[in-house]
Amino acid sequence: xxxxxxxRRGVLLIxxxxxxxxxxxxxxxxxxxxxxxELSVSMTxxxxxxxxxxxxxxxxxxxxxxxxxxxxxxxxxxADVHGNRYGSPRxxxxxxxxxxxxxxxxxxxxxxxxxxxKCPEDAVRVFILPPSLEELRRRLVTRSQDADDVIERRVxxxxxxxxxxxxxxxxxxxxDFDRSYAELAHIYHAERSRRFRNLWVEDYRTxxxxxxx
Ligand code: GDP
Ligand code: ADP
Ligand code: 5GP
Numbered sequence: 001x002x003x004x005x006x007x008r009r010g011v012l013l014i015x016x017x018x019x020x021x022x023x024x025x026x027x028x029x030x031x032x033x034x035x036x037x038e039l040s041v042s043m044t045x046x047x048x049x050x051x052x053x054x055x056x057x058x059x060x061x062x063x064x065x066x067x068x069x070x071x072x073x074x075x076x077x078x079a080d081v082h083g084n085r086y087g088s089p090r091x092x093x094x095x096x097x098x099x100x101x102x103x104x105x106x107x108x109x110x111x112x113x114x115x116x117x118k119c120p121e122d123a124v125r126v127f128i129l130p131p132s133l134e135e136l137r138r139r140l141v142t143r144s145q146d147a148d149d150v151i152e153r154r155v156x157x158x159x160x161x162x163x164x165x166x167x168x169x170x171x172x173x174x175x176d177f178d179r180s181y182a183e184l185a186h187i188y189h190a191e192r193s194r195r196f197r198n199l200w201v202e203d204y205r206t207x208x209x210x211x212x213x
Contacts, residue, residue, distance in 0.1 A: 007199040016127055069089075126187060129171060
């Protein structure tokens with residue numbers, strides 16, 4: 001982002017929603033428009049979908065490997081979602097925070113809760129709601145990347161996920177994509193401008209106050 005000053009504290013921007021509400025599309029666009037934002041690439045035991053790239057969308061691993069990583073405490077958080085395991089690797093997040101960089105998480109509500117608990121000052125939680133459950137199903141069907149039974153399981157799980165939106169800082173209804181994207185970008189920009197994240201302000205202010213005019 002332009003007008004950047006350091007040192008600063010990074011934002012951990014967490015986007016969650018029921019499957020099909022549009023969070024991955026919104027996150028991809030936010031990443032494309034903000035070179036300094038880093039995506040937390042999750043590990044998952046889910047099978048790879050057509051078009052997904054190992055290392056970009058997820059790191060796809062077997063159950064044994066996932067369990068080994070849990071035992072090594074390698075996850076900042078992990079959860080069972082729709083019958084598969086998903087986890088956010090800890091090391092890249094620690095590095096980003098130490099260097100004052102921002103990290104974007106496309107994770108479920110349980111992961112959002114756990115990251116916010118572990119990093120209460122840094123985490124900002126955004127929940128994406130669908131316009132309706134009917135539209136949610138239509139999007140999952142149109143995306144045509146999941147088998148029919150997987151889609152039905154995801155639609156059936158949606159209400160249980162939506163129940164948790166009241167724990168989030170921000171809630172968006174993803175009806176018009178461009179409008180939802182603009183709202184998400186505004187949230188990100190506003191959160192970056194919060195004074196406590198901008199550690200340079202104190203010195204800057206002191207220098208301004210010393211200036212003789
Ligand atoms: P996939 O998993 O690779 O198919 O990715 P997605 O299903 O998340 O999105 C597919 C493409 O559609 C991406 O290039 C998105 O940016 C784009 N896209 C998603 N939603 C909308 C929308 O509502 N309007 C428009 N114009 N593009 C969208
Ligand atoms: P999620 O990551 O939440 O599962 P995706 O980003 O994969 O959701 O979106 C699910 C499907 O809905 C995709 O095919 C995407 O292109 C589409 N989609 C996303 N946002 C909108 C929107 N506002 N209007 C219509 N379709 C959308
Ligand atoms: P999908 O299989 O559609 O890619 O993801 C299914 C769900 O798992 C989504 O709600 C997604 O946000 C969530 N998810 C993806 N990665 C992680 C992760 O690392 N941790 C947690 N807790 N959830 C994740």
